[in-house]
Amino acid sequence: MNDPPDRNVMVSTRGLVRHFEGGRVRAVDGVDLEVAAGESVAICGPSGCGKTTLLNLIAGIERADAGTLSVGGFRLTGRSDGAPDELRRSVVGLVFQLHNLLPNLTALENVQIPMIAAGLAPRLRHERGVSLLDRIGLAARAHARPPMLSGGERQRVAIARAMANEPPLLLADEPTGALDSRNGQRLLDLLSQLQRDTHTTLIIVTHDAAVASRADRTIQMLDGRIV
Amino acid sequence: MMDGGSALTPLKMTLRNLIRRPMRTSLTALGVGVGVVAIVAFSAIVLGLRGSTDASIHMNDAGLLVFQAGIAADILSALDEDDTRRKLAEIPEVRFGLASLWHLLRVEQQPFCLALGLRIEDAEWTEHEDLIAGRYLASNDEVLLGSVLSKLLDKGVGDTIRIGSEPYRVAGVFHTGVVFNDGAIIVSLPRLQQLANKKGQATTFQLYLADDADPYALAERMEARFPEWAVVADVNQYDKVDHGLAMADSLVWAVSFVALVVGSLIVTNTMWMSVLERTREIGVLRAVGWSPGGIVRLIVLEAVGVGVLGLAVGCVLGVVLAETTALMPVTQQFIDPQYDWAPFLRAAVIAVALSALGAVLPAWRASRISPAEALRYE
Numbered sequence: 001m002n003d004p005p006d007r008n009v010m011v012s013t014r015g016l017v018r019h020f021e022g023g024r025v026r027a028v029d030g031v032d033l034e035v036a037a038g039e040s041v042a043i044c045g046p047s048g049c050g051k052t053t054l055l056n057l058i059a060g061i062e063r064a065d066a067g068t069l070s071v072g073g074f075r076l077t078g079r080s081d082g083a084p085d086e087l088r089r090s091v092v093g094l095v096f097q098l099h100n101l102l103p104n105l106t107a108l109e110n111v112q113i114p115m116i117a118a119g120l121a122p123r124l125r126h127e128r129g130v131s132l133l134d135r136i137g138l139a140a141r142a143h144a145r146p147p148m149l150s151g152g153e154r155q156r157v158a159i160a161r162a163m164a165n166e167p168p169l170l171l172a173d174e175p176t177g178a179l180d181s182r183n184g185q186r187l188l189d190l191l192s193q194l195q196r197d198t199h200t201t202l203i204i205v206t207h208d209a210a211v212a213s214r215a216d217r218t219i220q221m222l223d224g225r226i227v
Numbered sequence: 228m229m230d231g232g233s234a235l236t237p238l239k240m241t242l243r244n245l246i247r248r249p250m251r252t253s254l255t256a257l258g259v260g261v262g263v264v265a266i267v268a269f270s271a272i273v274l275g276l277r278g279s280t281d282a283s284i285h286m287n288d289a290g291l292l293v294f295q296a297g298i299a300a301d302i303l304s305a306l307d308e309d310d311t312r313r314k315l316a317e318i319p320e321v322r323f324g325l326a327s328l329w330h331l332l333r334v335e336q337q338p339f340c341l342a343l344g345l346r347i348e349d350a351e352w353t354e355h356e357d358l359i360a361g362r363y364l365a366s367n368d369e370v371l372l373g374s375v376l377s378k379l380l381d382k383g384v385g386d387t388i389r390i391g392s393e394p395y396r397v398a399g400v401f402h403t404g405v406v407f408n409d410g411a412i413i414v415s416l417p418r419l420q421q422l423a424n425k426k427g428q429a430t431t432f433q434l435y436l437a438d439d440a441d442p443y444a445l446a447e448r449m450e451a452r453f454p455e456w457a458v459v460a461d462v463n464q465y466d467k468v469d470h471g472l473a474m475a476d477s478l479v480w481a482v483s484f485v486a487l488v489v490g491s492l493i494v495t496n497t498m499w500m501s502v503l504e505r506t507r508e509i510g511v512l513r514a515v516g517w518s519p520g521g522i523v524r525l526i527v528l529e530a531v532g533v534g535v536l537g538l539a540v541g542c543v544l545g546v547v548l549a550e551t552t553a554l555m556p557v558t559q560q561f562i563d564p565q566y567d568w569a570p571f572l573r574a575a576v577i578a579v580a581l582s583a584l585g586a587v588l589p590a591w592r593a594s595r596i597s598p599a600e601a602l603r604y605e
Contacts (some may be wrong), residue, residue, distance in 0.1 A: 061514055061598040089516030096602065100511045104243045105235065112235040117516035122234035129234075161515065 009070075010169050010201040011035040011058055016067035016077075018053050027053040029224030030067070037168065040195055040202040042212035045221035051205040052173055054221070058203065059092050059171050060084030072169055089118045093162030093200075095191075097174040099154040101146040107157045108133060108142040114164040132160040136190060152183035156190060163194060170195065172204045176211060188214060237521075241528045244501070245536075255497040256536035259582055262487030263541020263574045264548055269479040270570030271549040275406070275563040277472055281462035282405040289325070290436035291446055294468040296457040301430070301469040302329050304457075308416075308429045314453055315432065320440035325352045326429040328419050334412055335380050335388055338557070341411040344419030344429075352435065353413075360384045361399030367418040370395045373409035374402035375559055390414075390422065406563035483574075487581050490537065494530050494585030502526065502593045509593050510601020519594035526590035527583050534582025538575055545574075 011033065018028040027050045035041050043051045056062035057069060060076055061084065069076045072091035074083050088094070093114075101110045108129045115125040133142050136156045146154055155175060162170055172191065176184035192214060195202045204215060212218045220227050233239070245252045284292050293311065294304040308326050315324040328344035345353050350363045361384035364371060370388065377383060377400045387394045395414075403409055420426050436442060446458035457467040466473050502509065509522055549564035 056599050059514070061602070085513075085516060085518045088514065094514055096514075100507070100514075100602070102508055102511070104247045105240070109235040109239070113512065113517075114515040116235065116237065117512075117518070117521060122236060126234035165516070 008036055009034055010037045010039070010072055011203070012068075012070045013057075014068045016054070016057060016069055017065045018050075018057055018062055019065050026224045028057060028064075031224075031226055033219070033226065035201060035203060037201055038199050039217065040192075040204070040215040042215035042218045043203065043205045043221060044207060044209070044212045044218055046207065049221040050224040051207075051221055053224075055171050055173050055203065055205050058169075059094055060087045085117075089114070089165060091167055091169055093165070093167040093170045095155075095158050095162045095170065095172040095175045097177040099146065099151075099158040099178075101154055101157060101161070103146050106143045106145055107138060107149065107153075107160075110146070110157055111160045111164055114161060118165045120165075128164065129160075132163060133157070135194075136160050150183075151179055152186060155179060155183075155187055159187070159190060159194070163198070163200075166198070167200070169201045169203070172202065174205055174207070176206075176208070184211075237525055237528060240525060241532050244505075244529055245532050248501075251497060251500075252533060252536070255493055255533050256540055258493035259487070259490035259534050259537025259578050260541035260544060262483055262490045262581075263538050263578050264545040265486045266479065266483040266570055266574040266577070267542055267545025268548040268552070268564075269475075269482060270573075271546070271564035271566055272552065272562055273472065273475045273479055274565040274567055274570070275553075276475060276561075277462050278565045279405050279407045279563055280465055280472065282403075283407050284459060284461060284465075286403065286405065286408065286433065288435070289433040290440065290442040290460070291434040291449075292459045293324070293432040293434060293449070294430070294457045294459065296450070296455055296467075298457070298468055300471065301465075302331070304430045304468060305425065306429045306432065308427055311429065311432055315434070318445075318449065320437045320445050321434050322437055323352055323435045324432040325349055325435070326416060327431050327433060328416055328423065328425060328428060329430040330419055330423040330425075332390055332412065332422070334376070334390055335382075337376070337379060340376065341407065341561075342419055342422075343408075343411050343413045344416040344423075345413055346416045352433075357401045357403045358399045359402045361397070364398055364413065364415055367415045368395055369398040369415075371399045371401055371413040372397055373411045373413075374400055375406065375409040376412060379410075379556055379559070406559070406561060410559065410561060483577070487577055490578070491581035491585040494533055494582050495588055497533070498526060498530050498586050498589035499592065501529070502589045502596075506596060506601050509596050510598045513596065513598035514602060522594045522596075523590040526593050527586045530582045530586030530589075531579055534579045537582070538578045541574065541578065542571060 013031050013033045016028055016031040019026055031054060043054060045051050053062060057064055058071055064077045067077060071087055074087045074091065076083060111129040111132050112125045133139050136159060138153060138156055141149060141153060176187055179187060188211060206212055294301060295306055298304050312324060315321050326346060330342045332340050332342045334340040347364045359374065372382060380388065382388055382397055384397055384399060386397045388397060420428060442460045446460045449458045450456055459465055459467055512522060552558055553562045553564050
C-alpha cells in the first residue's frame with residue numbers, strides 16, 4: 001500500500017535505520033526527517049556519517065532495516081515489490097558524485113535512458129532529450145560520447161538525465177565533488193535554476209558549506225543521526 | 228538547433244554494446260556460427276545425396292528399382308539375374324527390367340569409383356541418350372566414362388584407361404546431371420561380374436513400367452508376391468535397402484546439436500563476462516528506474532544479437548564449406564550440394580533459441596544486481 005499523497009510533504013521518515021556488516025555499522029540510525037514539496041535541503045556532515053546511505057534509502061536503492069519511509073506517496077518500508085523501481089521511474093531523479101554516464105552512448109542517448117524505463121514513446125524520448133540538452137546548454141554536444149565531454153559537461157548531462165522523466169524530487173550526492181570550483185559553481189547555478197523553474201524538491205548531499213548555503217534548509221548528520 | 232536522429236531504443240543499446248567489444252562479439256558469433264555451418268553444410272550435402280538418389284531411381288523415366296530384400300546397404304544386393312528376369316516377365320505392368328551390377332573399383336588414380344555393369348544389348352534402355360561424346364559400348368573391352376570422372380581422369384573418347392592391370396578403351400562420355408552417375412564408369416555386365424567375382428548376379432533391376440501403372444501400388448504387390456525383393460518407388464522408400472541417408476540425417480542432427488550447445492555455452496561465458504564488466508552500468512540502469520525484467524530483456528537481446536550474427540556468418544560459411552567439399556577430387560563424384568529453405572530456417576530457430584538460452588544465467592545474475600552495491604563497485 002502507498003500512503004495517500006500529501007501534496008505538502010515529499011519525504012517523510014520516522015526512526016529510519018540502515019545497518020551494515022551484521023549490525024556492527026549503523027550507517028543510518030533512527031532518522032526522523034520531513035521534506036516539504038518544492039523545498040531544497042542540504043544534508044551535511046563528515047565522511048562516513050551516513051549522508052549517502054540516507055539519500056540511497058530515499059531513492060529506494062537501499063532497503064531500510066527498520067523505521068518508516070515515504071517518498072512522494074510511495075511507502076518504501078515493509079514491502080518487497082517493485083515500488084522502488086516505480087519510485088525511481090516516476091518520482092526521483094538521481095545525480096551521482098561521478099557522472100555514471102554510459103560510455104558507449106551519446107549525451108542525447110544517455111539522457112533518454114530513464115525515459116525507456118518509463119515507457120515513453122521513442123519520438124517523445126528524442127524530443128524531450130533534445131529539449132533537456134538545449135536547456136542545460138549542451139545542444140551542440142548532443143552526439144558526443146562521455147569520453148569526449150569535459151567533467152563539467154558530463155555532470156550537466158547527468159543532471160539532464162536525472163530530470164528526464166520530470167521527477168518532482170531530485171536527489172544529488174556530492175554533485176560537485178569531482179569538479180573544480182568554477183565548474184562546481186556553474187553546476188550549482190544550473191541545479192538551482194532547474195529547481196526554481198520546475199518547482200522540484202531538491203535534496204543535496206554535501207560536505208561543502210558553500211554548497212549547503214544555497215539550500216533552503218541544512219541538516220547536519222553525525223554517526224548516522226541528525227544532530 | 229541540433230540535427231535530428233532516431234531515439235534511443237533497447238535495440239540500439241544492444242547494437243552499441245555488441246560493437247563495443249568487436250573481437251569478443253565476433254568470436255562468440257563464430258562459436259554459434261560453427262553449429263550453423265554444420266547444419267547448413269551437412270544438410271546441403273545430405274539433400275544433394277537424396278536428390279541424386281531420387282534422380283537415379285527415375286533415370287531415363289524408369290519407375291521402380293528392385294533389390295534383394297533384407298540387405299543393409301544397396302551395393303550389397305545380390306539378385307540372380309536370370310531368375311529375376313523370369314519373374315519380372317510374369318508381371319504385365321513391367322515393360323522391361325534393366326539389370327545393373329554395382330561395384331566399387333579403383334580406376335587409374337581414383338581410389339573409389341562407382342562401376343555400373345550394363346548389358347551391351349540393353350543399349351536402347353540405358354543412358355546412351357546422355358552421351359555427349361563417342362558411342363555406346365560395343366565390346367567387353369570398352370567403357371563409358373561419366374563427365375565428372377572423365378574430367379577427373381583427364382580421359383576422353385579413344386583414350387585407354389586401366390582397371391587393375393587390364394586396359395580398356397573409352398568408347399564414350401556421358402552426362403546425366405546426376406552426380407552419382409556422372410562420377411561413375413560403365414562397364415559391360417559380364418565383364419564387371421567377372422571383375423567383382425559375382426557371376427550371374429545383378430545389384431538391381433531398373434523397371435520401365437506401362438504408362439498406366441501405379442508404381443507405389445505395383446511395388447507393394449511385387450513385394451507381396453516375391454518376398455525376396457525390396458522394391459523402391461522413390462527416395463523416401465530407399466531405407467528399405469540402405470540406411471545411409473537416414474544415418475546421414477541423424478548425423479547432421481547430432482553434430483549440429485553438439486556444435487550449437489557448445490555455441491550456447493560460449494554465449495553464456497561471454498554474456499557472463501559482459502555482465503560482470505558492466506556491473507556498475509547495470510546498477511546505473513537500475514538506479515534510474517529500469518526494472519529487473521528490463522535488464523533481463525537487454526541481456527537476452529544482446530545474446531540474440533550475437534546469435535543472429537553467428538547465424539549470418541554460419542550460413543555463408545556453411546554454403547562455402549558444402550561447395551568446397553563438392554570440389555574435392557575424392558568427393559566430387561558423390562557430392563552435389565542442394566539447398567532448401569528448411570535447413571536455414573531450422574538453423575535460425577536453433578541458433579537464436581540457444582543463444583537466448585545461453586543468456587538466461589547471465590541475465591538472471593544481472594537482474595539480481597543491487598543498484599546500491601553496483602554503484603559502489605569499482
